[in-house]
Amino acid sequence: MTIGVRCGSCDRELLLVQLVQPSQGFRCLFCGFAFAPGYATVAPGVAARAMAAHATLVTALTELQSMTGDRLRLDQATLVGPLANALPAVDAKAEDPAPARRRRAHRRPWDTTHYRRQPTTGTAKEPNGRISAGLGSGVRG
Numbered sequence: 001m002t003i004g005v006r007c008g009s010c011d012r013e014l015l016l017v018q019l020v021q022p023s024q025g026f027r028c029l030f031c032g033f034a035f036a037p038g039y040a041t042v043a044p045g046v047a048a049r050a051m052a053a054h055a056t057l058v059t060a061l062t063e064l065q066s067m068t069g070d071r072l073r074l075d076q077a078t079l080v081g082p083l084a085n086a087l088p089a090v091d092a093k094a095e096d097p098a099p100a101r102r103r104r105a106h107r108r109p110w111d112t113t114h115y116r117r118q119p120t121t122g123t124a125k126e127p128n129g130r131i132s133a134g135l136g137s138g139v140r141g
């Protein structure tokens, strides 16, 4: 089972399995682009985890399907949806065979501005005044 990836810099395709050697620094094999700056030591492990989970999922679903046949039909949307949501920047070419898929012209893969903006932010985006006020009261007490 292979998971394909694409370099955000040179746009060439690789396999995730090619990146799981920590000695390689989680970089593009072609152009050397660092895929996870600051996380080069942990990213290969996470990638390996994702591959293992993917294989486990596919194996388990296949097994389940062989037991149930047509008596049980898994809802594909609920299976695939969370995966699609986890990959906001994915090029849907390989995953989504739907003909009506939208394709942005000249979208740069490394452009992350289309990532989901999370409306529910904690204190991270609060004005400094509030944070320091909270900290101050804690220190004083």
Ligand SMILES: [Zn+2]
Pocket (backbone or CB within 6 Å): 007, 008, 009, 010, 011, 012, 028, 029, 030, 031, 032, 033
């Ligand atoms: Zn590259």
